[in-house]
Amino acid sequence: MSMSLLVVQILNGLQLGVLLFLIAAGLTLVFGVMNFINLAHGVQYMLGAYLAVMFYTLTGSSLLALVFALLAALAFGLFLEFVVFRHLYERDHLDQVIATFGIILFLNQAVKYVWGAAPLSLPIPELFSGSIVLLPGLTYPIWRLVIIASGLAVALLLYILVSRTRLGMLVRAGANNAPMVSALGVDIRRLFMIVFGFGTMLAGFAGIMIAPILSVEPGMGDTILILAFVVIVIGGIGSIRGAFIAALLIGLADTLGRSFSVDILRLVMAPSPARTVGPAIASMLIYLMMALVLYFRPTGLFPPKGR
Amino acid sequence: MSRLPIAIFLGFALLPMAAAFGAETYLLDLFMRVMIFAIAALGLDLLVGFGALVSFGHAAFIGIGAYAVAILASHGINEAWISLPVALVAATAFAYLTGTICLRTRGVYFIMITLAFGQMAFFLASSLAPYGGDDGLTMHARSTLFGLSPFKHERLFYYIVLACLVGCYCLCRALVVSRFGRVFRGARENATRMATLGFDIYRYQLAAYAISGALGGLAGFLLANATDFVSPAYMSWQRSGELIIMIILGGLGTLHGAIIGTLVYSLLGEWLSGLTENWKMIFGPLLVLVVLLARSGLLGLAAQVAAWWRKQHAEPQA
Amino acid sequence: MTAPVLRLEGLNKNFGGLAVTRNLNFEVAAGELHAVIGPNGAGKTTLINQISGLVAPDSGRILFAGRDVTALSVPERAALGLARSFQITSILPGFSVIENVALAVQARVGSSFRFFGHAAAEAALNAPALAALDEVGLSKRADALAGQLSHGEKRALELAIALAMQPKLLLLDEPMAGAGRDESRRLIAVLSRLKGRFPILLVEHDMTAVFALADRISVLLYGQILTSGTPDAVRADPQVVAAYLGEEME
Numbered sequence: 001m002s003m004s005l006l007v008v009q010i011l012n013g014l015q016l017g018v019l020l021f022l023i024a025a026g027l028t029l030v031f032g033v034m035n036f037i038n039l040a041h042g043v044q045y046m047l048g049a050y051l052a053v054m055f056y057t058l059t060g061s062s063l064l065a066l067v068f069a070l071l072a073a074l075a076f077g078l079f080l081e082f083v084v085f086r087h088l089y090e091r092d093h094l095d096q097v098i099a100t101f102g103i104i105l106f107l108n109q110a111v112k113y114v115w116g117a118a119p120l121s122l123p124i125p126e127l128f129s130g131s132i133v134l135l136p137g138l139t140y141p142i143w144r145l146v147i148i149a150s151g152l153a154v155a156l157l158l159y160i161l162v163s164r165t166r167l168g169m170l171v172r173a174g175a176n177n178a179p180m181v182s183a184l185g186v187d188i189r190r191l192f193m194i195v196f197g198f199g200t201m202l203a204g205f206a207g208i209m210i211a212p213i214l215s216v217e218p219g220m221g222d223t224i225l226i227l228a229f230v231v232i233v234i235g236g237i238g239s240i241r242g243a244f245i246a247a248l249l250i251g252l253a254d255t256l257g258r259s260f261s262v263d264i265l266r267l268v269m270a271p272s273p274a275r276t277v278g279p280a281i282a283s284m285l286i287y288l289m290m291a292l293v294l295y296f297r298p299t300g301l302f303p304p305k306g307r
Numbered sequence: 308m309s310r311l312p313i314a315i316f317l318g319f320a321l322l323p324m325a326a327a328f329g330a331e332t333y334l335l336d337l338f339m340r341v342m343i344f345a346i347a348a349l350g351l352d353l354l355v356g357f358g359a360l361v362s363f364g365h366a367a368f369i370g371i372g373a374y375a376v377a378i379l380a381s382h383g384i385n386e387a388w389i390s391l392p393v394a395l396v397a398a399t400a401f402a403y404l405t406g407t408i409c410l411r412t413r414g415v416y417f418i419m420i421t422l423a424f425g426q427m428a429f430f431l432a433s434s435l436a437p438y439g440g441d442d443g444l445t446m447h448a449r450s451t452l453f454g455l456s457p458f459k460h461e462r463l464f465y466y467i468v469l470a471c472l473v474g475c476y477c478l479c480r481a482l483v484v485s486r487f488g489r490v491f492r493g494a495r496e497n498a499t500r501m502a503t504l505g506f507d508i509y510r511y512q513l514a515a516y517a518i519s520g521a522l523g524g525l526a527g528f529l530l531a532n533a534t535d536f537v538s539p540a541y542m543s544w545q546r547s548g549e550l551i552i553m554i555i556l557g558g559l560g561t562l563h564g565a566i567i568g569t570l571v572y573s574l575l576g577e578w579l580s581g582l583t584e585n586w587k588m589i590f591g592p593l594l595v596l597v598v599l600l601a602r603s604g605l606l607g608l609a610a611q612v613a614a615w616w617r618k619q620h621a622e623p624q625a
Numbered sequence: 626m627t628a629p630v631l632r633l634e635g636l637n638k639n640f641g642g643l644a645v646t647r648n649l650n651f652e653v654a655a656g657e658l659h660a661v662i663g664p665n666g667a668g669k670t671t672l673i674n675q676i677s678g679l680v681a682p683d684s685g686r687i688l689f690a691g692r693d694v695t696a697l698s699v700p701e702r703a704a705l706g707l708a709r710s711f712q713i714t715s716i717l718p719g720f721s722v723i724e725n726v727a728l729a730v731q732a733r734v735g736s737s738f739r740f741f742g743h744a745a746a747e748a749a750l751n752a753p754a755l756a757a758l759d760e761v762g763l764s765k766r767a768d769a770l771a772g773q774l775s776h777g778e779k780r781a782l783e784l785a786i787a788l789a790m791q792p793k794l795l796l797l798d799e800p801m802a803g804a805g806r807d808e809s810r811r812l813i814a815v816l817s818r819l820k821g822r823f824p825i826l827l828v829e830h831d832m833t834a835v836f837a838l839a840d841r842i843s844v845l846l847y848g849q850i851l852t853s854g855t856p857d858a859v860r861a862d863p864q865v866v867a868a869y870l871g872e873e874m875e
Binding site for chain 3: 481482484485486487488489490492493496497499500501502503504505506507508511514
């Protein structure tokens with residue numbers, strides 16, 4: 001276990017964490033403000049990736065692909081909101097779960113229908129391809145650093161938006177008491193749409209950013225969705241700060257756990273069982289973390305007040 | 308037992324005879340799987356329909372039961388009187404342990420946490436390289452009972468599963484009207500009131516959660532024997548979602564609705580998948596519509612139709 | 626002198642920056658009907674919630690039937706004999722009237738971890754339930770669905786539920802709230818009959834009821850007990866008159 005491997009894995013963990021934050025932020029925002037549990041958020045992420053591939057194939061430019069994919073993802077998200085989701089805000093959570101589950105089934109299949117089941121790939125933008133040398137003997141892909149940087153930038157942007165702007169104030173107020181905000185003359189429907197659109201864009205953005213390094217395939221949103229759920233449950237549903245901290249925690253724990261579980265276990269047991277038990281424990285690690293947090297704090301680390 | 312459940316079980320019982328005229332093996336296999344999932348669905352209806360505990364990780368119990376059988380089989384242990392109890396204990400223990408955490412939470416948290424624990428079981432199974440990992444594990448022999456192989460005979464196996472289904476149904480029925488069941492149902496109506504009466508709701512919900520886990524484990528035991536194969540996919544969250552849809556489709560909180568829902572969902576799936584490769588594109592929106600429009604499921608719809616019919620044919624008052 | 630069935634010592638509760646209960650000392654003697662009155666915002670419901678266990682005080686002690694119950698949960702206190710009604714009626718609307726009460730009986734007799742047998746048909750549970758319904762005049766409605774009862778009937782049902790618990794102390798949180806004149810009169814009649822059977826802590830706004838029923842009255846103001854005494858003493862107390870601006874004391 002060398003130092004550079006450790007640093008690489010820490011950076012990888014941060015990258016996963018930042019990705020999770022982008023997805024979880026949208027989820028927790030939508031839940032916090034509209035009390036709407038959106039299982040289909042994962043397919044927004046998947047769509048972002050597919051749209052990026054599609055627009056790149058059409059335009060040949062990474063930048064254009066990013067812009068168009070983001071806009072298209074937003075448009076599609078708003079379309080879904082208009083056609084399906086807004087009818088569900090008043091329903092109980094079970095209905096929302098079933099309906100959005102149906103949307104997942106539909107979209108995963110639709111994506112297979114349109115683009116085929118084979119995984120697609122997207123090249124890393126020219127400007128950011130290759131690796132840079134961080135330390136002697138340690139190189140790291142530039143694109144992954146870009147992902148980390150953009151994720152942190154988005155986090156900062158969200159922080160400023162939510163705590164310093166009027167819109168952010170409305171979002172926070174709506175999260176606590178939507179009918180009251182509506183009674184004060186604010187167009188709640190528009191507020192919800194803006195919040196939802198923003199969340200959708202965040203997920204789409206995550207998908208676009210990850211597309212160059214992951215294979216783009218149907219169902220890619222499902223696993224990460226559940227990770228995002230774990231993030232917001234640990235962080236506290238409705239709390240963006242909680243989502244940020246929990247996302248980084250989970251990204252690091254999962255990555256480091258998977259890389260070093262066998263090595264750590266070898267300190268206490270023989271190599272052979274360590275090789276079996278290691279991956280098993282690594283796969284369960286974040287869920288065990290979640291269980292631990294919830295045992296002491298059933299509403300997460302930073303539950304928003306007044307709920 | 309009222310007439311509808313009896314009719315359902317009778318239908319299942321007579322199927323093999325009707326099937327003898329057609330594709331017997333295929334039909335027996337299909338309906339046997341329906342019954343197996345119906346056993347798990349009963350357990351889930353207990354939680355969701357009677358307790359308002361929306362568990363989105365139910366497939367994990369099926370998977371754990373199935374893996375228990377397959378893992379023992381891979382070590383040469385095939386006797387059902389060992390593997391069945393192990394399957395049940397494993398599933399129940401998992402339910403109990405995860406339940407102690409899940410049941411401290413409410414509402415959306417509960418849904419998400421059960422989802423997460425289901426996923427944990429999935430990943431655990433995927434990481435068990437000695438037992439197939441991602442690819443799953445094939446069982447080379449089905450469970451034996453004191454040296455005999457009842458599960459190798461199609462019809463006998465079928466009727467064993469039917470017997471299990473009827474037994475589980477009766478068990479759940481009894482549970483629901485018992486003292487225990489009344490407290491559990493009361494907690495759904497008004498948890499605060501139940502607490503101020505002196506009931507520690509948490510213990511009752513945990514017991515119900517464990518029982519539903521056991522039912523899932525039984526289904527898993529039967530499933531492993533029916534398919535000679537186990538894989539992490541048995542515990543995927545999509546499977547858990549499908550189970551929830553099955554019980555809503557039939558009618559929540561009725562028990563036989565869970566069986567009907569499983570039947571309709573499975574048959575519909577079979578039929579649609581025969582029509583087109585992209586059947587999930589039809590299925591998806593169909594589910595959304597069911598939820599938006601027919602919230603009390605098929606039984607609810609049937610009740611509405613029956614009431615309308617009675618009104619049409621009622622004697623007009625002079 | 627018998628020990629008080631309920632004693633609160635130095636109870637404190639803050640919500641955010643607001644002190645809702647302040648160094649509160651209070652007692653309910655055995656066998657008495659003790660009314661707590663006070664203007665809106667005085668902290669009456671919070672007080673009841675702390676006694677029954679729904680809200681945990683920041684500091685102080687709650688002694689019930691000789692035991693320190695401050696750390697006990699709601700069900701644990703209920704099992705010791707603490708029954709309560711809610712300001713907004715809290716029943717099981719999907720259950721029948723008699724099942725609502727039978728559940729209270731079931732809680733008292735214990736052993737609810739029975740998985741077989743038809744609970745709704747158990748005479749051992751239904752008979753005491755029916756008796757409680759009789760006391761409040763609801764026995765004719767035993768098989769009706771609780772959710773379909775009128776407002777006054779639901780109030781009576783809550784009372785029957787509390788009775789079926791055979792409480793050592795009954796907490797009543799504004800039972801007259803929203804009741805019309807006839808309903809109030811009926812409730813007062815029922816409560817008069819129950820008086821003396823077990824101690825009752827009555828939180829109320831309706832002064833007719835308070836003066837008709839109370840053995841002792843305590844006045845709650847800004848989270849503290851202003852004064853306690855017999856109805857006549859309280860009525861005449863100038864501090865109390867001032868606190869209420871003289872209006873409600875007529």
